[in-house]
Amino acid sequence: MLLTVRFWLAFMMVLTLGAQAPALELTVLHINDSHSFLDDTAERLLPGGTPVTARLGGWARLARAVEEERDAGRADNRSVALFHAGDAVQGDLYFTRYGGRPEMELLDRLGFEAMVLGNHEFDRGGAFLARMLGFARLPVLGANVDASGVPELAGRITPFVVLDFNGESVGVVGLSLRDTPVLSSPGPGLSFSDEAAAARSAVAELERAGVNKIILLTHVGLARDMELAATVPGVDLIVGGHSHSLLGDAEALAGLGLTADNAYPVLVAGPDGDPVYVVTAWKWARVLGRFDVSFDKSGRITAAQGRPLLLVGDVFEASGADGERETLTGRAREDILALVNRNPAAAVVPADAQIDAFLKPYRDGVAAMRQETVGRASADLPHIRVPDMDVTGRGLHGGSLIAPLVARSMLERLAATGGPADMALINAGSVRHGLEQGGITVGMIHTMLPFGNTIVVVELTGAQVVRALENGVGRGGGAFPYVSGMRFKADMNRPEGSRISDVALVGVGGAAIPLDPARTYRVATNAYVARGGDGYAVMQEASNATDTGFVDALVFLGFVAGTKVLDPPTTTGVTYIPVR
Known part of the structure; x- marks a missing residue:
């Protein structure tokens, strides 16, 4: 069940009053459902009530935001982890043209700790998935995915990974959507079991190994994430995808003309009564989720806070007097930039030049494909x-x-x-x-x-x-x-x-x-x-x-x-x- 605000405030007061020096301070960065949108995408925003078309996301902009968060983590002596919660592919011409290669290469270039398999990773079957994953080295998770019938995937999908941060172990369990055969085309040799049962089994195995800080990295949708939070013991945080849910401060997002689906994080009472935190980050790499969490030696959370960040470009368009779009310049542009940067839910982020250069040959190939x-x-x-x-x-x-x-x-x-x-x-x-x-x-x-x-x-x-x-x-x-x-x-x-x-x-x-x-x-x-x-x-x-x-x-x-x-x-x- 969702925790009430009163419960949460009381819980935080207890943590604050009784807190000792944390054993681990961790910043969890995350995206999900990027769907091969490697370039930024257009979205109508209403900063200050002014309708403009802005460019959101893009992997070059994402890379810059991630690097800034890592720099901040080093300055604050915090560990930083970056996760992808599935559906990295299928949605834009990059996947049609290149079959997932640039998407996989970017996961490594940006230093993702792990990804979970979304349903669209299976759209072209197991053998194709194996070839695509060959372009990436990061751990690929799926505790409820049985790929034993696809020899090419042998050893490539693992139920969980244990990450070490300054001597503290964090277990990350991957869960894919059990309905994947209905929503995708995995083909023979792949099967998907119940998410909750697989989670309980993996968490129990991690706890037997002495791991007491556990994250579920899921691609099952926000509603099912909340069910898992309420029913699977031993879970501290769920980083999810699939439902394209936009979480965050409702007032701040409304100031941009966007509607929040829920708060960030969503707080759910776990089976032991402690809160479980659930986060997700909209779609298309438009939002970089950031969740700061502190653990004591026993694995108990002593502090937590989060803020997802909408990644906005610095070019804005609006309808001119003739009804045609025109790019804003001068004072009009500066006013919009100021409104966006003052909004706590968003930031104007420049593109990373190295990632932009990496994407150029792929981008040129997609441009040529448009003429076919x-x-x-x-x-x-x-x-x-x-x-x-x-x-x-x-x-x-x-x-x-x-x-x-x-x-x-x-x-x-x-x-x-x-x-x-x-x-x-x-x-x-x-x-x-x-x-x-x-x-x-x-x-x-x-x-x-x-x-x-x-x-x-x-x-x-x-x-x-x-x-x-x-x-x-x-x-x-x-x-x-x-x-x-x-x-x-x-x-x-x-x-x-x-x-x-x-x-x-x-x-x-x-x-x-x-x-x-x-x-x-x-x-x-x-x-x-x-x-x-x-x-x-x-x-x-x-x-x-x-x-x-x-x-x-x-x-x-x-x-x-x-x-x-x-x-x-x-x-x-x-x-x-x-x-x-």
């Missing part, structure tokens, strides 16, 4: 937000001809990885433009789907699906819903709440099965819609939500490469009756 043709469109595939007609006057009464194909690519990817969804629903605004007849390049796909949206599977009742459709057609514009695996009719002449009818699942052969309002369905959507964007608040009522980590642009890229020729859909699944 991966397929062609047999006809124009225009995109409009609301059914009407395109700029040429061509009637598009079923709406966009490209958005339903994007939704279809999501369904096919999920089916291929063993976690199929019943239907897909995306917002029109997630697709920026259509495709003209002719060749389709990698770059075209990435400008068409530029937001880095991951695919999220939510579980909704049929009635909730109808509410989602009602929201989309009612708001119109970028919120308008496009679908695959289903159909619906929207009559805009009817009263709000009754505009949607004829909602049905549609199979491969075209057979339609009416939606059951009481039945629960698996709905694929993008991360923006899943978190309630464009007014899709009903998505946040989902009984379950799983972020697959698959990025929409890369999924569609694979769809185009596999299909070779994109034909216009025979139906968009949308019957739209505008206001008369």
Whole structure:
């Protein structure tokens, strides 16, 4: 259970009053779910209420921040450890082009103590994983991963590692997601057991060896981390990943236009009554988590505090008078820099020149890849937000001809990885433009789907699906819903709440099965819609939500490469009756 603020304050007072000189003062630095985003990524921020587009993260910036933390640790006589909590790969073109090599090399170059295997490390099977891990030397953890059926992985995955800091031992246990076979494609020879059982076994083995300071390095998601904290004895700290949770001071993050999912750290009462600390660091190497902890000789925590840091670049863009983006300069830029640097949740961090130089040849290769043709469109595939007609006057009464194909690519990817969804629903605004007849390049796909949206599977009742459709057609514009695996009719002449009818699942052969309002369905959507964007608040009522980590642009890229020729859909699944 979560500890109350009163319990925590009382606990800290006891520690402070009774504290002796600590046996170990340790700073834990951590990232997770970097997903091959080796360069910085764009994000809309609101420092001081001013909307700007900033560049966040990037491994060159991360390297500089890590080095500054290590320098501070040396000055304060603190030990510093750096961990990766899984899903280092799969998400950007670096992985598509190089198969994980630069990601693995960077783990060593930045001096990570260990990483745990995320579900996306297994996307191409065990033999591929073994080859990829050959580019790194750091310990790779997975206490609940049985790789005995993959000879190439022999000896490469270990349940835990014991790290020595000034004569004090710290055990680090790795736990991967037991649902990995559903969310990824590990293939034969790999199996995944219950995380809690594996954790108890590994912790017990460490304790028998005399290790009394134990960290779980996990890739199971924040909710499951909290369950582990409450049920597995002997654990002091959990450093997690998978759920892309943004933890931190809610007020400070709100000052940047961001929403905190929880505090940093999350405090959970362990089975022995002592607090267990749970931390995680958002996604894409945008945040460097920092948690300071002091242990006495018995392994008991005597002090703890933490602060995750949003890594921000020094270039900002804003919309000009003509609506086009322009780079801020002069006083406008200085004002934004000051606002960011005054915010305790963020810092403007320069890039490390050596890591930037290391990345340059890889970056050049990715730039060349963007020019590669991966397929062609047999006809124009225009995109409009609301059914009407395109700029040429061509009637598009079923709406966009490209958005339903994007939704279809999501369904096919999920089916291929063993976690199929019943239907897909995306917002029109997630697709920026259509495709003209002719060749389709990698770059075209990435400008068409530029937001880095991951695919999220939510579980909704049929009635909730109808509410989602009602929201989309009612708001119109970028919120308008496009679908695959289903159909619906929207009559805009009817009263709000009754505009949607004829909602049905549609199979491969075209057979339609009416939606059951009481039945629960698996709905694929993008991360923006899943978190309630464009007014899709009903998505946040989902009984379950799983972020697959698959990025929409890369999924569609694979769809185009596999299909070779994109034909216009025979139906968009949308019957739209505008206001008369």
